[in-house]
Every structure is written in structure tokens, then in C-alpha cells.
Amino acid sequence: MKLVVLGAGESGVGTAILGKQKGYEVFVSDKGTIAKKYKEVLLNNDISFEEGNHTGSKIFDADVVMKSPGIPDKASLVVALNEKKIPVISEIEFASKYTEGLIVGITGSNGKTTTTMLVNHILKKGNINVGMGGNIGESFAQQVAENSFDVHVLELSSFQLDGIVNFAPHIAILTNITPDHLDRYEYQFENYINSKFRITENQTENDFLIYDYDDEVISNWLKNNKVKATLLPFSLETELEQGVYLKNNNIIIKYKTEEKIMNKSTLVLKGKHNTKNAMAAAMAASLLKVRKDTIRESLEDFEGAEHRLEAVLKINGVQYINDSKATNVNATYYALESMKAPTVWIVGGVDKGNDYLDLMPLVREKVKAIICLGVDNQKIVQTFYNVVDLIVETAGAEEAVKVAYKVAEKGDAVLLSPACASFDLFENYEDRGNQFKKAVREL
Incomplete structure (x- = not known):
């Protein structure tokens, strides 16, 4: 039985290890570059792989294909596998x-x-x-x-x-x-x-x-x-x-x-x-x-999840909070709902079709300034320019934190809760949260 694994991230490499253990002939294919730690695991386990492209001839003879969750069903390779009636399943x-x-x-x-x-x-x-x-x-x-x-x-x-x-x-x-x-x-x-x-x-x-x-x-x-x-x-x-x-x-x-x-x-x-x-x-x-x-x-x-309403530091009476894991409007709604102090809100990133109007009552009540953190912030500015006196656009975590530091007064909170994905300026939400925390510690 041949198992082909598409994507050599955490789920892909884990599946390859299990597949090999269960007697499958395993081949791993990643269109991008495979991270060093995962490549080492594949080499140590003697699992054959390719990176930088998908070779059809090595993939289409699979009995079963495990695709990483990040690869959409509409990807041409997945469509071709479906047409050939080769089962495409997830790691779980x-x-x-x-x-x-x-x-x-x-x-x-x-x-x-x-x-x-x-x-x-x-x-x-x-x-x-x-x-x-x-x-x-x-x-x-x-x-x-x-x-x-x-x-x-x-x-x-x-x-x-x-x-x-x-x-x-x-x-x-x-x-x-x-x-x-x-x-x-x-x-x-x-x-x-x-x-x-x-x-x-x-x-x-x-x-x-x-x-x-x-x-x-x-x-x-x-x-x-x-x-x-x-x-x-x-x-x-x-x-x-x-x-x-x-x-x-x-x-x-x-x-x-x-x-x-x-x-x-x-x-x-x-x-x-x-x-x-x-x-x-x-x-x-x-x-x-x-x-x-x-x-x-x-x-x-219980100690909570990192990057989820994580208290970072209090500086000059201002509490800095890392909620980088808020990658959609609803998650940010929870964050704003739980804020007790006047809030300087850092928001923005890759918009997944967000409707920010749901946040309007909370923004009116709690937010004193908005700092945009994304390549395209037009929708955020258009939604809130009538409601919040100060909206500033920034191009990175360090700049956003410096602006927040200037704007926030004793008794305020600075909340990073982006309501968006992070892939425009950061590798992922963890990278965004870590850069935010680093910038706060360097104030």
C-alpha cells in the first residue's frame, strides 16, 4: 500500500511516521521548503520526500493521500486526485x-x-x-x-x-x-x-x-x-x-x-x-x-493559552495584553467584552471577509484609539473613523507598540486583538504575538 503525504508540516510528518510504522510505502511531497526540524525527522526515519514541487508520477500511484489542512480542496492537485478516485483524507x-x-x-x-x-x-x-x-x-x-x-x-x-x-x-x-x-x-x-x-x-x-x-x-x-x-x-x-x-x-x-x-x-x-x-x-x-x-x-x-488574552506587562500604569490568537471578529468581540479599562486597540492583518460592525457597540464603549497593524487597513478605518477620535496606521509590531505607548495613559489597557490572519506581516499568529511581546518588553 502506498501512502502519499501532501505537506511536510506537523500533521504531514506525523502521518508519515505512523504510515511507515504500519507498513505503508510512504512518500512526502511539499510544494514549499520543508522546515529543518521536519526534514531531519524524515531523514532519520528513512522516509522519501520531495520539496519545492509536486511530482505527479510519484503522487498519482498512491492508494491513499493524506493532505495537510492548509491545502485547499480546490487546489489543482487535489482536484486531479479526486477525479482519479484516489481517496484524499486528513491526518485525524x-x-x-x-x-x-x-x-x-x-x-x-x-x-x-x-x-x-x-x-x-x-x-x-x-x-x-x-x-x-x-x-x-x-x-x-x-x-x-x-x-x-x-x-x-x-x-x-x-x-x-x-x-x-x-x-x-x-x-x-x-x-x-x-x-x-x-x-x-x-x-x-x-x-x-x-x-x-x-x-x-x-x-x-x-x-x-x-x-x-x-x-x-x-x-x-x-x-x-x-x-x-x-x-x-x-x-x-x-x-x-x-x-x-x-x-x-x-x-x-x-x-x-x-x-x-x-x-x-x-x-x-x-x-x-x-x-x-x-x-x-x-x-x-x-x-x-x-x-x-x-x-x-x-x-x-489552569494557566491559559499563550497569545490568548495574555497579560504581558504593566508599564506606567498601562496593562499590555497579547490576544494575537484572535484571528476573527468573534474572538476579538470576546476580548473587547472582557476589557474593564479604556482600551488602545491594535487591530488588522489579512481580512477573511470580516464584518467589523458587530464590534461597534463595544468599540464605542471601550476603545479610545485604534492602531492598525496590516498592509491594507481601509475597511477598519472606514468602519470606525466616526466613532474613535484617533486611528493610526502602522507597519509592524514595534511601531504599533511605540504609538500605543504614546497614546495610552495611566489606567488604560493596550490590547493586541487583530481580528484577522497574520500572513501579511508575520509568519503566523504566534510570531505576531511574540513580536508584540518583545516590543513591549523593550519599551
């Missing part, structure tokens, strides 16, 4: 066949990284042999090849779910659905929604779908579509017959029995969205028989 589809471990799969437009890290943190504290992967950390395929975890906690992007056939997590979590990545879905929100719901399409009645009851997009889809899994919603607004809800500010889990987990005021992560992330994680951990005291302790001592 390939790797899930080879693990005995239970899978907790987590998707959604926002909150999936934090929720994934929360579930992993709680299960570790509960002494469960757990591995975390997918869209975060080490590749799932490599973990399957090198460890035998009892539970895999996987952050799943819609792109990874687009490439599944039989993949079915025992527990699926859907945090929320808001327009994102529409450039990959013909600018049809419906296509993106369906993509997210693929997380539950192969689940059975013995599996669970944990989801946001307050999210209209999710609720409407569930009204019109059948799901086999047991539904366990979470809500901040409604007392539920089954699921997770608030009663007198206490987080209550109700499934078979009813248990009070904790008061939401003691959650270490603040903001409504984080209460929801905590509820989803608590429900998943409870299904996996983690004691409620362990769940409570874990939610009280």
Missing part, C-alpha cells in the same frame, strides 16, 4: 484507525484551543493517561505511533474535519459557530456550518455531543438535522433538563445525577466565553469519570 482520519484510545474531539470557531487545554489539564489531574494534539501541540498521528494513550484530546479545525470518512470521537465538543474562513467555503456560511458538524456525523448513540445551547446557529442546525449522539448542551441563560447550566452562579452538571461543581466566580479564566469553555470541559471530564473536586481544582488553577 488516518490516525484514528490505529488507536484504541477514546477520542475527545473539540471544534468551534472560537474557544477550541482553551477548551482543549482545559480538558487535557483536568484529565491529567484526574490521573488519566491522556495525550493532547490535533490543531495544537504534537501531531495526533505521531502520538498514536509513539504512545498508547487511553484518551486523546484533539483540537479540530474545520479543514481537518473536511477530510474525514469514518472518524468518530466518543465525546465531541462544539464551542460555537460564527463566520470564519469563509474564503475556503465559497463565502457560504452554510458550508462552514456543515463542515463543523461533521464532528458528529459518524457518532453513535453511545457517544456524546456537548454544545453551546445559547448559540443560535448550532440550535437551528440541530432543529433541522438528526444527530445520533446523546446531546449534552451547556448554557449561561437556561436551566437545562440535561447538560451544564448556571444556578445561583453555580455551575451545575446534570446527566443521570445532578452535581454542583463550583461557583463561577472562582474560575481562573474570566469572561462569559471562558465560563462556557469551562462548562464544556467539565462535562467532558465528568463523562470520563473524573471526580468533581478534581474538576473544580483544575478550573481554579
